[in-house]
Every structure is written in structure tokens, then in C-alpha cells.
Amino acid sequence: MKRDLEIALRKRLTERIGAERFELWFERYGSPKLEDDRVRICSPDQFTLDWIRNAFHQVLVVAAHEVLGDSWQVQYTISTEDFEVLSSSQTRVPDTSANPSEPKVSSALRVAVPDAQCKSEPRRRRRELSEMIVGDNNRMAVTTAQHLLNHLGEITPLFVAGPTGCGKSHLLNAIYRDALSSRKVSRCVHLSAEQFTSHFLEALHGRGLPSFRAKHRDVDLLIVDDLHFLAGKRATLVEFQHTLDQLLRAGRQVVVSANRPPSELSELGGEIVARLSQGMVCSMDYPQADTKLALIHHIAKGKGLSLSDEVAEVIVTEITGDARRIAGALNRLLILELADRPCNSAELAREHLKDLLSASQASVGIHEVEQAVCDAFGIESDVLKSSNKSRQFSQPRMLAMYLARRHTRAALSEIGDYFGGRSHSTVVAAKKTVDRWVELDKQIGTTHRPLMVQDAIRQIERHLRAV
Numbered sequence: 001m002k003r004d005l006e007i008a009l010r011k012r013l014t015e016r017i018g019a020e021r022f023e024l025w026f027e028r029y030g031s032p033k034l035e036d037d038r039v040r041i042c043s044p045d046q047f048t049l050d051w052i053r054n055a056f057h058q059v060l061v062v063a064a065h066e067v068l069g070d071s072w073q074v075q076y077t078i079s080t081e082d083f084e085v086l087s088s089s090q091t092r093v094p095d096t097s098a099n100p101s102e103p104k105v106s107s108a109l110r111v112a113v114p115d116a117q118c119k120s121e122p123r124r125r126r127r128e129l130s131e132m133i134v135g136d137n138n139r140m141a142v143t144t145a146q147h148l149l150n151h152l153g154e155i156t157p158l159f160v161a162g163p164t165g166c167g168k169s170h171l172l173n174a175i176y177r178d179a180l181s182s183r184k185v186s187r188c189v190h191l192s193a194e195q196f197t198s199h200f201l202e203a204l205h206g207r208g209l210p211s212f213r214a215k216h217r218d219v220d221l222l223i224v225d226d227l228h229f230l231a232g233k234r235a236t237l238v239e240f241q242h243t244l245d246q247l248l249r250a251g252r253q254v255v256v257s258a259n260r261p262p263s264e265l266s267e268l269g270g271e272i273v274a275r276l277s278q279g280m281v282c283s284m285d286y287p288q289a290d291t292k293l294a295l296i297h298h299i300a301k302g303k304g305l306s307l308s309d310e311v312a313e314v315i316v317t318e319i320t321g322d323a324r325r326i327a328g329a330l331n332r333l334l335i336l337e338l339a340d341r342p343c344n345s346a347e348l349a350r351e352h353l354k355d356l357l358s359a360s361q362a363s364v365g366i367h368e369v370e371q372a373v374c375d376a377f378g379i380e381s382d383v384l385k386s387s388n389k390s391r392q393f394s395q396p397r398m399l400a401m402y403l404a405r406r407h408t409r410a411a412l413s414e415i416g417d418y419f420g421g422r423s424h425s426t427v428v429a430a431k432k433t434v435d436r437w438v439e440l441d442k443q444i445g446t447t448h449r450p451l452m453v454q455d456a457i458r459q460i461e462r463h464l465r466a467v
Helices: 002-017 019-025 046-068 139-150 168-182 193-205 209-217 234-249 270-277 289-303 309-318 323-338 346-352 354-360 366-377 381-385 391-407 412-418 424-440 453-465
Strands: 033-035 038-043 073-078 158-161 188-192 221-225 253-258 280-283 443-445 450-452
Touching: 002 019, 002 033, 002 046, 002 323, 019 046, 038 046, 046 073, 139 158, 139 168, 139 253, 139 280, 158 168, 168 188, 168 221, 168 253, 188 193, 193 209, 193 221, 193 234, 209 234, 221 234, 234 253, 234 270, 289 309, 289 323, 309 323, 309 346, 323 346, 323 354, 346 354, 366 381, 366 391, 366 412, 366 453, 381 391, 391 412, 391 424, 391 443, 391 453, 412 424, 424 453, 443 453, 450 453
Parallel strands: 038 073, 158 253, 158 280, 188 221, 221 253
Antiparallel strands: 033 038, 443 450
16 A cells, blocks of 8 residues: 555646656655655755755645645655765765865766675666667667776766667766776766756856865766756856866766767767767667567566566557556556556556556658658758759658658658658558668768768657657
């Protein structure tokens, strides 16, 4: 009963603040927890606890009352049981605690020394590279991560780009854990761009910049997740650029992630984009069918959920998008199993997951595909409907028909009619041609904006998911 209530509360909180913020500020610390008539919010230090209280208290109270009732109170506590505890003598950062005007930089930055094995860290945070489900969608990124752990500073920075929910944070967590367990780093810092920003501003206003800079620049490995969060934050971008410069000059390892590659993050500034592009840029995407099936069984096994092949196939084929949707579906199936209502057939799975299935199956129209292709190649929509057969126009046109067939419910004849009154056999031929381009890793597009075909498809599909 208690576990069911905790799951319901976490779900309601996620709905209110979003999955990314929930994972960043609550899930990673194992909260909220229910104890007696209190909702316990815990963190490893006072800084992070105050941040959570100031930013989310009202949301927490409302969510608790909606799920649990008005008698429940929210309690904030510092807990060192689930987190790494490092004495000042274990780091090479001067002790500034004697100066009360300087705020302590949060241990949520995850500063660690290699002999800290984090044995009490919550189980869900234990992610290592050997546990990653590897497929075509992430093979290059995982391989690069394995290489850099044995050759720190040789390929730096490592930039991992991909849409939300494709596994970027899992990979960065795995790099962090393997770096600790390998004992090849003296100091490692792992944090999100949002944490970097909030801690920098706190240090800036509280005259704690020397301590902040020492903690971020005197490291062997710096890992920053969701770098796109820094867009538009001028002071933080300047600080991050200087931090990046110092680490790269010293040959230190930097690993960052974002929802787009550096070439599409112009809002970070040309200097930072140039530095991020000098190491290795790896793309990640949502897993394809075989990898997705392996991921589903892996997640189910971790939850102790019995999952039939029939039900797994429903999730593979009918729930599209990121791994969080898959995890949400499996959580629901787990609760049904605990309630003695197991889903052991495709029909039952579709019945109990119908809202998730309908959300996943929402399709886009041909017009949205057309617009996304035009934006990717910098061309006008009239070009895709014209009779011009020059390569710089025919290639985007074939790609548009290919993606329209893949992402819309339109018939072949309807797609052909839309793109200049072409026959359905032309649409079939376009699919075969694009499949061949993918196999050959061909460059396509206009002379002003050529793109590798797989990069073009990823960029356009990312645009379509945002529609």
C-alpha cells in the first residue's frame, strides 16, 4: 500500500513539473518517501535541500494533498545514508567553511574520489557501461565512452547529442560510475547544466566564486548533462567557457550532452560551439525494434515484472518515442500484477495501456513533413512539388515522400498527389532509393546545405516529434 502511494505521488509530481526536473531534483535522491503521516524530501546537503524547498514546496504540498489527503505534511531532511560523503581532506579544494559569507557548494555536484564506491547509493542509480543496451542508435557513443575511460583526455570533449529520453543521461551516469570504479581519476564532477547555473549564481551572489571554480576546474573528469539549458544565460556561458578552456588546456576529460549537436546550438556562442566540436560528437536516437525489445525486457527484469513475449511485442510496436514512455507502461503493468490483475495477453495490454498507445500513435500530416524537410535543407515548399529533377531538389523531394510514408497515415497515392501529382509507384521507388542512401551513408541536399542522409533523417524526425 505504501509503495503504491509513493508511486502515485511521484507520478502526480512528474505530471506537474515534468519528467526531466523530477528526475533531476527528486528521483536521483530517492524522494519523496512516505513515513508515518509525512512526505519526506531528502537530499545530501543543505544547499540542495534549500533549493528544492524554495522551488517546489507549493507543488509538493498540492500534490501530497491531492494523492494522500490534507493531513499529510511535507518534511525536508538531509540524509547522508544514500549518498557519497567526502571529507575536505579527500579533495584538493581549500576549506572555505571558516568564512560564513561563502555558501558551501552542493555535493549534489557529485564530486567524488575513486575510493568512494557509493555502496549505499540507491540501486536505480547504479548504471555501468556493461549494463547499457547497445544497438545502432547508441553504438558509437557507447564505444567512444568505453575508449575514453581507458584514455582519459585523449578524446575531449565528448559531446553526446540526442532527443529527450534516448539514453543520454544513462550513458553519462555509466561513465561516471565506471570512472569511479576504475580508480583512474583523482576527482570527478557530475552535474546537470541547470545545477551548474544555479550553483554558479549562488556563488556569484555570495562571493563564493573561488571555491566554485576550484571545484569545477581542478578535476580529472567533468560531466555536464543537458548543456542546451545554458542557452541565453550569458554570465553562466562565460563561466562555462572559461572552465572548458582550462580543462581542455590541461588535457582533462570533459563529457557533455545536449538535445542537439553543437552545429545546432548557435545560441551557446561560436566559441563554445567550436570547443565542443573539437573532440568527438556522437549522436544517439531512440532504439529500433530489436534494441527496443531488449531494453523492454531489461527494464522489466529490473522491476521484477513478468512480461510475456506477446505483451512485449505490443509495447515494441505500439508505444513510440522515448524510454520514459516504455518505463511508464511497465510501471502500470507492474502495479496491475501486484494487484493480481496481470496483463498476460496483447488484448489486456492494449486495454490497460490504451491512453499511452493513443498518445504514441498520434501522427503528423504531410504538410508537417514537407515543412520539416524544407527547414532542414533551406528550400521553399514549392520546390518539393515542382517538376525540377535536378539532384539538389529531387533528393529532398524523395526524402520527403519517404518520411511521409513513414510518419503519416496517408495512402501512397495521396502522398504522390501532394508532392506534385506523382504516381504511387514513384513513392515506392523513393523509399527504395532512400533505403539505399542510408546503407551507403550518402550525402544529399543542396550545394548550400548538404547533409549526410542519416543526420538529415534524425534532424527532421526530431522536428516532427516536436510538432
